[in-house]
Amino acid sequence: MSGERLERRYRRLLRILPKSYREARGEELLSTLMDGSEEGRTRPELREVLSLARLGVRARLGRAADGALVTTRTGEMVRTVALTGTTLLAFVGLTQLALIVANARSNPAITWTWSDPSVFTLGPRHRLDILPYEIPACWSAVLGLITLGWWRTARILALTMFLASAYLTDGMELALHEETVLAGIVTAALFAVRGAHARRALVPGLLATAVVLGLGAVVYEGQKTLPSSPESRLPIRMFEVLQGWGQTENRHAMVLAALAMAAVGVLGYRSSVRPVALAVVAVAAIGPDLILASQRPYYVGGDRIPLAFFAGGLVLVAALAALKERLGGRSARSGTPGAVAG
Amino acid sequence: MSSSSSRTEQTFQILTALVDGPLHGYGIIQEVARLSDGRTSLRVGTLYGALDRLSGEGLLVLDREETVSGRLRRYYRLTDVGAQVLADDAERLVRQASVALERLKKRGAPRAALGGGGTA
Numbered sequence: 001m002s003g004e005r006l007e008r009r010y011r012r013l014l015r016i017l018p019k020s021y022r023e024a025r026g027e028e029l030l031s032t033l034m035d036g037s038e039e040g041r042t043r044p045e046l047r048e049v050l051s052l053a054r055l056g057v058r059a060r061l062g063r064a065a066d067g068a069l070v071t072t073r074t075g076e077m078v079r080t081v082a083l084t085g086t087t088l089l090a091f092v093g094l095t096q097l098a099l100i101v102a103n104a105r106s107n108p109a110i111t112w113t114w115s116d117p118s119v120f121t122l123g124p125r126h127r128l129d130i131l132p133y134e135i136p137a138c139w140s141a142v143l144g145l146i147t148l149g150w151w152r153t154a155r156i157l158a159l160t161m162f163l164a165s166a167y168l169t170d171g172m173e174l175a176l177h178e179e180t181v182l183a184g185i186v187t188a189a190l191f192a193v194r195g196a197h198a199r200r201a202l203v204p205g206l207l208a209t210a211v212v213l214g215l216g217a218v219v220y221e222g223q224k225t226l227p228s229s230p231e232s233r234l235p236i237r238m239f240e241v242l243q244g245w246g247q248t249e250n251r252h253a254m255v256l257a258a259l260a261m262a263a264v265g266v267l268g269y270r271s272s273v274r275p276v277a278l279a280v281v282a283v284a285a286i287g288p289d290l291i292l293a294s295q296r297p298y299y300v301g302g303d304r305i306p307l308a309f310f311a312g313g314l315v316l317v318a319a320l321a322a323l324k325e326r327l328g329g330r331s332a333r334s335g336t337p338g339a340v341a342g
Numbered sequence: 343m344s345s346s347s348s349r350t351e352q353t354f355q356i357l358t359a360l361v362d363g364p365l366h367g368y369g370i371i372q373e374v375a376r377l378s379d380g381r382t383s384l385r386v387g388t389l390y391g392a393l394d395r396l397s398g399e400g401l402l403v404l405d406r407e408e409t410v411s412g413r414l415r416r417y418y419r420l421t422d423v424g425a426q427v428l429a430d431d432a433e434r435l436v437r438q439a440s441v442a443l444e445r446l447k448k449r450g451a452p453r454a455a456l457g458g459g460g461t462a
Contacts, residue, residue: 032386
């Protein structure tokens with residue numbers, strides 16, 4: 001009788017874990033909890049409650065989740081691309097929106113923002129022209145859905161945004177295609193992810209990076225003087241803000257490269273999978289811009305060298321990680337997860 | 343800092359517990375308690391966090407599943423990579439301990455302290 005009551009309470013307590021984690025491990029956890037419970041106990045032990053709460057938080061943040069479901073390095077790579085890309089797009093979208101609003105306030109000459117009432121009076125065609133600049137902000141909703149474990153809804157929203165962006169930017173200026181290309185890659189990765197409570201260890205690190213960069217964008221005075229053209233979009237704007245930080249002589253390139261390294265360092269990789277995935281996202285995000293640099297000399301700053309350093313830094317870290325793994329080092333620890341039944 | 347070092351110790355103890363053969367969750371908890379003379383009492387949340395991490399790193403794998411009295415039990419087995427990592431860690435600890443003892447001898451530490459059995 002007391003056993004039944006305890007089991008019922010443990011089942012209720014296990015709701016603290018993400019649903020997908022519960023589906024994979026709930027019965028096993030319950031079995032272990034019941035095996036370890038004292039005779040006659042009717043309530044869960046406080047220390048057990050705290051440890052499960054901690055597991056729940058870690059699983060939701062991806063710190064300790066899903067080991068039993070990770071089957072291949074490809075799987076982890078796909079997950080990393082999906083999470084890193086979503087975080088980057090969310091950051092880009094939100095900062096872009098914030099800067100649009102900030103610039104519209106400080107510069108009345110800007111007429112293409114949603115915050116300018118005139119666009120509402122010019123008709124639906126103008127709204128459609130503006131939407132591609134606003135849509136990326138919705139990637140923060142995708143990130144939020146992933147954090148909550150609602151992967152299916154996240155996938156549907158991502159696909160909707162990608163299709164809308166692709167349709168709206170078709171035939172428009174090339175600059176808009178970068179985000180669409182990245183959105184396409186990230187959407188595909190989101191659909192390929194298996195294991196809903198998959199590793200989300202990247203999210204906290206990248207969010208911290210995004211907060212630091214976002215604060216920099218607010219604090220940096222120079223961003224207010226940037227021209228009010230579509231090229232003021234992020235991630236270009238983000239890099240220009242960073243460039244502004246290191247404007248003493250030519251150190252900005254090194255600052256960006258160092259930031260790239262630091263971003264990877266924050267993530268704390270155990271195998272080459274994550275740095276390589278991050279490099280894929282970085283190249284997808286700024287690659288088209290690098291290719292088109294010669295055709296677009298009208299950007300602030302004129303040259304794309306800092307961006308090249310940024311992407312180059314990430315690629316270098318990825319190459320070093322792969323080399324380190326090949327030569328030994330962490331390989332024993334990272335190993336090849338192999339087929340682990342879930 | 344302390345939590346980090348205790349996590350490492352728990353990981354070490356979990357891997358050690360699996361050396362003799364596959365164990366299920368509660369079996370690991372019992373074995374770790376036995377190996378540490380009752381000093382380490384693993385909580386279920388802590389155990390499964392560690393199992394997730396160690397499986398993800400390929401140090402242990404799922405060996406088999408059993409249903410006992412209507413309850414699901416999963417048995418975990420140490421992999422070759424896991425055994426190698428454990429051996430490396432054990433050797434490192436032995437080396438560190440011998441360096442510490444060596445220095446304590448030179449310092450002229452009391453015999454009782456060198457004899458071990460302290461709180462570590």
